[in-house]
Amino acid sequence: DGGITQSPKYLFRKEGQNVTLSCEQNLNHDAMYWYRQDPGQGLRLIYYSQIVNDFQKGDIAEGYSVSREKKESFPLTVTSAQKNPTAFYLCASSIVAGVNQPQHFGDGTRLSIL
Amino acid sequence: AQKITQTQPGMFVQEKEAVTLDCTYDTSDQSYGLFWYKQPSSGEMIFLIYQGSYDEQNATEGRYSLNFQKARKSANLVISASQLGDSAMYFCAAYTGRRALTFGSGTRLQVQP
Numbered sequence: 001d002g003g004i005t006q007s008p009k010y011l012f013r014k015e016g017q018n019v020t021l022s023c024e025q026n027l028n029h030d031a032m033y034w035y036r037q038d039p040g041q042g043l044r045l046i047y048y049s050q051i052v053n054d055f056q057k058g059d060i061a062e063g064y065s066v067s068r069e070k071k072e073s074f075p076l077t078v079t080s081a082q083k084n085p086t087a088f089y090l091c092a093s094s095i096v097a098g099v100n101q102p103q104h105f106g107d108g109t110r111l112s113i114l
Numbered sequence: 115a116q117k118i119t120q121t122q123p124g125m126f127v128q129e130k131e132a133v134t135l136d137c138t139y140d141t142s143d144q145s146y147g148l149f150w151y152k153q154p155s156s157g158e159m160i161f162l163i164y165q166g167s168y169d170e171q172n173a174t175e176g177r178y179s180l181n182f183q184k185a186r187k188s189a190n191l192v193i194s195a196s197q198l199g200d201s202a203m204y205f206c207a208a209y210t211g212r213r214a215l216t217f218g219s220g221t222r223l224q225v226q227p
Contacts, residue, residue: 033214042118042205042217043159058214088157092215099147099209100166105159 002027006091006106012114013078013085021076021109023091029104031097032074036060037088037108046089049074050097078111086112116141118206118218125223127196134181135191135221137206143167146209148189150180153203153220162204165189196225 004025013019025032031050035043045058049068063082068074074093078085088110092103117140127133139148150162165173165180173180181190189208193200201224207215 035217040220042219043207043215044217045214048214090157090159092159097214099145100164101147102149102161102164103215104161105151108157110157 004091004093004104004106006089006109008109009107011109011111013111014114016080018077018079019111021078021089021091021111023074023076023106024072025074025093025106026072027093027095027104028071029093029095030071031094031101032068033092033094033103034058034064034066034074034076035090035092037090043090046076048097116143116208116216118208118216120206120218120221122221123219125221127193127223127225129198129225129227130195132192132194133196133223135193135204135206135223137189137191137218139187139189139206139208141187141208148180148182149207149209149215150178150189150191151205151207152200153205155202159205163191193223198225198227201225 007022033048034046037043047066049055065077090108091106094101094103119138146167148165152160163175163178165182177194179192203220205220206218
């Protein structure tokens, strides 16, 4: 079945540590996205990529980094510069980036600070 | 900048009744898309319905319909014949000029038996 796979489901980070969240899709979608969700709030855009080897910052990119070396993969690294990383992280993809293209989401990764 | 407003933090509805979840948006773009997503307690985001800014008819998908009033910049979600499984967070979202979704703060719907 086609879909978006995020791993791990739960992740714990120590102070000063970088961690990487995985996002893989087999939908053959060009566009991929990372969102952050804090408790009781909506989603905020971290980074997005419209095509391989290209990505743009979203509203809250500071303290995060991404890469898009393959169409199927869009990993997110939470760096030690992100001082408040505890949140629910959602990866999404769409066929292309466009006003009439729904985004399909993975099941998310919950990141906590040890 | 794009802004989505959902003014109802929480809503209650009796099973089998209809419920309307409010959403207003603020954009200067002529071409835009409006989306509704459902988020159960497990966390995944489920796409429900889409409305394009040039669509003249309101979108419908099964028990979901979107009451689109362009002049008022509103895109309310109507759920007919509510079911217990409809209990979840519901998010309104719109495509920005940056080609990524902007989300509202959500409405928590609780369906009561």
